[in-house]
Amino acid sequence: MTLVAEDVRFAYADRDVLQGVDFTALEGEVTALLGPNGAGKSTLLKHFNGLLRPDSGRILVDGNRITDDQAQLREIRSRVGFVFQNPENQLLAPTVRQDVSFGPRNIDTADEVDIEATLARVGLDGAGNRHPHTMSNGEQKRVALAGVLAMDPDYIVMDEPTAGLDGAGAERFVGLIEELVDAGVSILLSTHHVGFGKAVADRLAVLKGGQIVYEGDTIGRDTADRYGLRTWALERR
Amino acid sequence: MHKTLEGVQQSATPAIRGPLQVYLVVLALGLTVTAPSRLAQVIAAAVFLGLAIDAVGVRPLRWLAVPVFFLIPGLAIILVTTPGHGLIEFGPLTITQGGVKTVLDTLTRSGASIIVLGFLIASTPVSTVIATLRRAGLPSVLVELLLYVYRAIGTVFVEAERMQTAAKARVGYSNRRAKIRTTKLIASTLFLRTIDRVTHLDEAMRARGYAGKAPATAEAESHGYGLSIGILAVLLGVRIL
Ligand SMILES: Nc1ncnc2c1ncn2[C@@H]1O[C@H](COP(=O)(O)OP(=O)(O)OP(=O)(O)O)[C@@H](O)[C@H]1O
Ligand SMILES: [Mg+2]
Numbered sequence: 001m002t003l004v005a006e007d008v009r010f011a012y013a014d015r016d017v018l019q020g021v022d023f024t025a026l027e028g029e030v031t032a033l034l035g036p037n038g039a040g041k042s043t044l045l046k047h048f049n050g051l052l053r054p055d056s057g058r059i060l061v062d063g064n065r066i067t068d069d070q071a072q073l074r075e076i077r078s079r080v081g082f083v084f085q086n087p088e089n090q091l092l093a094p095t096v097r098q099d100v101s102f103g104p105r106n107i108d109t110a111d112e113v114d115i116e117a118t119l120a121r122v123g124l125d126g127a128g129n130r131h132p133h134t135m136s137n138g139e140q141k142r143v144a145l146a147g148v149l150a151m152d153p154d155y156i157v158m159d160e161p162t163a164g165l166d167g168a169g170a171e172r173f174v175g176l177i178e179e180l181v182d183a184g185v186s187i188l189l190s191t192h193h194v195g196f197g198k199a200v201a202d203r204l205a206v207l208k209g210g211q212i213v214y215e216g217d218t219i220g221r222d223t224a225d226r227y228g229l230r231t232w233a234l235e236r237r
Numbered sequence: 238m239h240k241t242l243e244g245v246q247q248s249a250t251p252a253i254r255g256p257l258q259v260y261l262v263v264l265a266l267g268l269t270v271t272a273p274s275r276l277a278q279v280i281a282a283a284v285f286l287g288l289a290i291d292a293v294g295v296r297p298l299r300w301l302a303v304p305v306f307f308l309i310p311g312l313a314i315i316l317v318t319t320p321g322h323g324l325i326e327f328g329p330l331t332i333t334q335g336g337v338k339t340v341l342d343t344l345t346r347s348g349a350s351i352i353v354l355g356f357l358i359a360s361t362p363v364s365t366v367i368a369t370l371r372r373a374g375l376p377s378v379l380v381e382l383l384l385y386v387y388r389a390i391g392t393v394f395v396e397a398e399r400m401q402t403a404a405k406a407r408v409g410y411s412n413r414r415a416k417i418r419t420t421k422l423i424a425s426t427l428f429l430r431t432i433d434r435v436t437h438l439d440e441a442m443r444a445r446g447y448a449g450k451a452p453a454t455a456e457a458e459s460h461g462y463g464l465s466i467g468i469l470a471v472l473l474g475v476r477i478l
Contacts, residue, residue, distance in 0.1 A: 013244060049406055074411040082406045092400040094426050102422065103407035106415050133433045147407065 001062040001079065001154050002027050003048045003188060008057035010043060017043045019210030020057070025155075025188040025203075030181060032197035033190040034219070035207035036228045041190035042085055044207060045157050048188065049082035078107040081153035085160040085190075087132075087140035096135075096143050097128035103151040113150050122146045123172060137164050156180065158189040162196055174200055194224045242300075242358075242391075249360035251292035253461030259369040261465045262357040268472045269349045275342070277475040282349040284468055285356045292360040301355045308347060312340045363387055389435055396430045397423065 003025040010018040017040040025031040025048075035041050046052040047059045050066050050073045059066045061076050081103075084090040093099035097115055104110040119127055122142040127135075132143055141164065148156060162170045177187060177200050191197050197204050198218060206214040206227050214223060253261055269281040289298055321335030357366065363384070371380050400423045404410065409419035 014248075051402065051406055070411070074408050077406060077408045084403070084406070089399050090403045090406070092403045092426055093422050094429060098422065102404075102409065102419075105418065106408040106411060131429070133430055151407065 001186070002060075003080070003155065003157075004058075004060040004063075005044065005047065005054075006058040006060065008044070008047065008054040008059065010040075010047070010052060010054050012043075016210060018054070021207070021210070021212055023205060023207075023212050025186070027155075027186050028181075028184075029202040030177060030187045030189070030200050032201035032204045033188065033207055034192060034194060034197055034204060034224075034227075034229055035190070036192060039207045040210060041207055042159050045082070045159050045188065045190055048155075048157050049080050050076055051082065074107075078103075078151060079153055080155045080157060081148035081151055083145050083148050083156065083158040083161065085163065087137065087144040090144040090147065091132040091140060094131060095128065096124070096130050096132055096146075099132055099143060100128075100146045100150050103147055107151060109152065113152075115150065118146045118150045121149060122176070138166065138169050141165065153185070155186045155188065158187065160191060161189055162191065162193060170196065192229060194219060194229050242297075243362070245293050245297040245359055246362050249292045251356070251360040251461075252288060253459075253465050254361075255365075255459035256369040256372070257459030257461060257465060258357060258361060259366055260373075261468065262353060264469065265472060266350055266353050268469075268476070269353055270346065272346075272349075273476060275345050277472070278345045278349040280475055281472055282345075282352045284471065285349075285353045289352070289356040289359055292356065297359055298355065301351055304351050305348060308344070312343060315343065316340050388438060389431065392431050392434045392438070393427065396434060397427055400426065400430075 005021050005023040008018050008021040008023075009016070021040075021044060023033075023044070033041050033044065043052065047054060047066075048061065053059075053066070053068075061080060064072070066072070066076060091099050093102055096119070100115050100118055101110055101113065104113045115128060116125070119125060122145050124139065124142050124146065127139070127143075132140055135143065141161070145158070145161070162173055165173060174196075180187060189197075189200075203215065203217050204219050205212050206219070206223075206229070208227050213227060251258060265281060265285065269278055272278050272281065286298075316332055316336045317330045319333050319336035319339050321333035323331045323333055324337065325332045367380055367384060370383075371377065404419045404423065408415070410416050
C-alpha cells in the first residue's frame with residue numbers, strides 16, 4: 001500500500017504548518033522524512049493514521065481518500081500503525097502487557113498474538129508486568145513500538161524512532177527495520193539524523209517551510225547543510 | 238483549531254485587566270452566589286458572558302459546559318429527593334414542586350457563578366490570579382493549595398486527552414465494546430499517571446528553585462475602572478430593587 005499526500009494544508013490555531021505538501025511513500029520501501037525541528041514532520045505523519053485531517057488537500061492510503069467514515073478509519077488504523085514521537089503520548093495501560101495487547105484486542109486479533117514474543121522482538125523479554133510510567137524513555141519507546149508491531153500492520157509510520165536511544169539502541173533499531181522490511185512491512189519514519197535516514201531509507205524527503213523541498217534516494221552533505229539538517233549524527237561514530 | 242487554555246489566555250483581550258479583574262470577579266462572584274433573586278443571577282451571567290465573549294470569542298467558552306455537566310447527576314438526585322407536593326411520578330420516584338424549584342435555583346446560581354469565573358479563567362494566566370490573591374493577603378498556604386489543586390486538575394485533563402488520542406491511533410473506539418474497554422483502561426491508568434506527572438512537575442519546579450512559593454507575575458496595571466464600577470452598580474442595583 002502507498003501513502004500519498006496531495007497539496008495538503010494544515011494549521012494549528014494561528015500557525016500554518018503544512019502549506020501545500022505533495023508527498024508519496026511507496027509500498028515495500030523505507031521512506032525517511034527529514035526536516036528541522038518544528039518543520040511539521042509529526043503533523044504530516046499523523047495525517048496518515050487519520051489522527052489529523054487536512055484543512056485542504058487529500059490524504060490517500062492505497063488510493064483511497066481518508067474520510068470521516070468510521071469503518072474506513074478502523075481499517076486504515078489497523079493497517080497503518082503509528083508510533084508516536086513521545087512514548088508518553090502513546091502508552092495508556094497500567095502494565096506493559098496490557099498496553100501491547102490493547103491494539104490486537106481492538107481489531108480482534110488478540111488470540112493470534114504472542115505478547116511475550118513481541119516483547120522479545122524489541123528486546124524487552126519478560127517486562128510484561130512492569131508499569132510503563134516507571135520505565136526509562138528508551139524502554140518506553142520500545143514498548144510503544146511493540147504495541148504497534150502486535151497489530152501486525154502493513155505499514156508502520158514511526159515518528160523519530162531513534163531520538164533518545166543510545167548507540168546500541170539505534171543500531172538494534174536498524175536491524176529491526178531490516179527484519180520488518182524482509183517480512184513485507186513498509187515503513188515511513190521521520191528523523192533529523194541525516195545519517196540514520198541514509199542508513200535505513202530507500203527514499204528521503206525534506207520538509208521545510210511547510211513544503212517538501214527535496215526528494216531523492218540519497219542526500220548529499222551540501223543539500224543537507226542547505227536545509228539546516230544535521231549530517232554527523234550516526235556517521236561520526 | 239486546536240488551542241490550549243494558556244494559548245487562549247495569552248491572546249485574550251479582556252476589557253477589564255490586571256489585578257482589578259481579579260477583584261471584580263471575586264466581588265461579583267460573592268454578589269452572584271448570594272443574590273436574592275433569579276433575575277440578579279441572570280443579569281450577572283449575561284454581563285460576564287458578554288465580557289468573556291468580548292475577551293476570547295465564543296469558541297473557547299464551550300469548556301464552560303464541563304462543570305455544568307458534572308452538576309447534572311447531583312441535580313437529578315435533588316429533583317427526586319426533595320419532599321413536597323408531587324408533580325410527576327415515575328414508579329417509586331416523585332418529582333416535587335419544591336424539587337423543581339431547588340434545581341432551577343441551583344442551576345442558575347451555579348451556572349451564573351461558573352460564567353463569572355469563566356471570564357477570569359479564560360482571559361487571565363493563573364500566575365496573575367495567584368499574585369493578586371497573595372497581595373490581597375490570602376494566606377500563602379491557601380494560595381499554594383489552590384495552585385496545587387489547579388495543577389492536578391489541569392494534569393488530569395491533559396493526561397486524559399493524550400490517552401484518548403493514543404487510543405484512537407490503535408482503534409480503541411471502533412465499537413461499543415471497545416469503547417467501554419478503552420474507557421476502563423484509561424480510567425485505571427489516569428490516576429497513576431496523574432500522580433506520576435504531578436510528582437515530576439513538582440520535581441521540575443524544585444529543580445528550578447521552587448520552595449513552596451510559586452513564582453507569580455502580576456500584571457502591574459489595571460484597566461477598565463469605569464466599566465468595573467458600572468458593572469458593580471448594576472449588580473448591587475438589582476439587589477436593592
Ligand atoms: N497541538 C499543537 N498546537 C499548536 N501548535 C502546534 C501543535 N503541535 C505542533 N504545533 C506547532 O506546529 C509546528 C510543527 O510541529 P511538529 O511537531 O509537526 O514539528 P516536527 O517537525 O515534528 O518537529 P520536531 O523535529 O521537533 O519533532 C511547530 O511550530 C509546533 O510548535
Ligand atoms: Mg516531531
